[in-house]
Amino acid sequence: MSLRRGGEEGVEISVVVPVLNSRSTLVELEERITAALVAADLGTFEVVFVDDGSTDGSVELLARLADGRESTSTIALPANVGQAGALVAGLLAVTGAVVVTLDDDLGQRPEDIPLLVAAVHDGAPVAYGRIPRRDENPLRRSASWAIRAMLGLVMGHAMGQAVSPFRAFDARLVADLTDADRSCASIDLLLARGTDRFVVVPVGRGAGAEGAASRYTVAGLLALAGRMASMAVRMGRRGQTTRPAPRPTAALEPAPPVRAR
Template sequence: MSPEPVRRRSHSARQLSIVVPLFNEQATLAELHRRLDAVLLLLGLPSEIVYVDDGSTDGTAAALAELAARDSRVRVIPLTRNYGQTAALAAGFDAAAGAVIVAMDGDLQHAPEEIPKLLNKLAEGYDIVSGWREQRQDNLWTRRIPSRIANWLMARLSGVALHDFGTTFKAYRAPIIKRIALYGDMHRFIPALASWRGARIAEVPIANIVRPQNRSHYGLSRTWRVMADLITVRFLLRYVTRPLHFFGPAGFACLALGMAGGSWVLATKVITGDPVFVEHGPLLLLSVLLIQSGVFLVGLGLLAELLTRIYVDGRHRRIYTVAQPIDLSADIWGRSEPLRPDDAILRQ
């Protein structure tokens, strides 16, 4: 597959970071790096490749150390254990110095030759460009049908019209992705979280390549966690800055029903003189429970409003621990010549 030519602009300096999370990818790493090298040579942009070793137990770490020793563009972020794909991507995004960041898997399921396609679409004025595996080659019943259902649900609940939320192969403008705090399996919902911040999002068809090693380290075992994260995203998109709007209606409804029931019992007692606990015990008990529930829900909403402030202030806390980064040319995050913030790749 030959790379698509990138459309040039007049800016003399451009920056690009390729972020690749790896977990036991020794078998594919050499070919991946060779193909990335060819694409970056074609692009001719000041670039870096950020490999995040997500606690690999094979020879991935040694292979990365060898790459870093012979290629000054390579930066290696070794995590102390296997944190999962979301944390590995977050580590790469935090370390990336480019004005544009391209994320991709390290198992050769994503073709490096399609990176220019993402960049060209990004140059049209978008903040995020997502790959779309339009012609999937996976198993119909275990992968494709569940994926279509999941993507339909994600699009409906998030309000972002994408066909493929699951692929890691995306291009981001750095100011957008660096403002998004990731945890759980939230990397799938980056477009939804970015859209909430006003990001412009597009997608382009990409080839769906069957994994050469015929396995996925981040697969179906996390389906239920992904669905739980989907509910979380729905809540975050609608109520993250106004939790009382979520708890308040239910709380006030409980209060209103409880007070109405209690008032009716009290009025009946005054008018008829009937023994309240004998004649209307269940209704009285229900009214008390409803009032208590209403007070609890409203109080919970107010507490959540206070916690929102803590969330906003502390959202940049990292969700991973980095071991000693491998960089033979510069400081801890590794560039012999720091990238200038005004050298925006494909800047509008």
């Protein structure tokens, strides 16, 4: 089921949110994203929720949200493909010059979206929101370190340490995505095929869903790190590292600024 609105003309900002069993946060999240974009006067925009096989009624709620607002739409995947795969499904559908991604659990503040978009308009190909880190137990912290180490193999240490699910980037970096990329382990590794330039923007930590816990167990995080390592090796064998890049950063001008109103 896809309730994404049609139309040939692109928009200026596309927001993509992967969703998995987050019915309790979706109404507030959609309202706050829309309000933040309208208040910042960022021009035309679309908000695309990609449901990744939810079983808690999220799909039905998203359908109602999409029916109630022209700028909001949803893509319902027939089965769970993982967060990166869900993001790719959304990226294949959106039309914005700048793309923003964030999680579905209110762990990031939608009100900070304009800060990331401004960084891209200022010429950064990728802008990551630096969210204050929460306290983690040693095992989870070690698993998180392994993931960042795998990202660092391809992206460089600094970028590997900076990655965040709250990001904005020039859409031309993912213009060559195909359905085959839905099996990727990391959107950030896909972005690294096109640039090794990025900025980090300090943002606040959202309150998150009440009582929510991370969906990833320590074992799940380690498994994800292994998938990222395999993807990094494959990219290296194909020459898809950030040095040299198939789509060099030098070829990218700053993303188009918003239209004056």
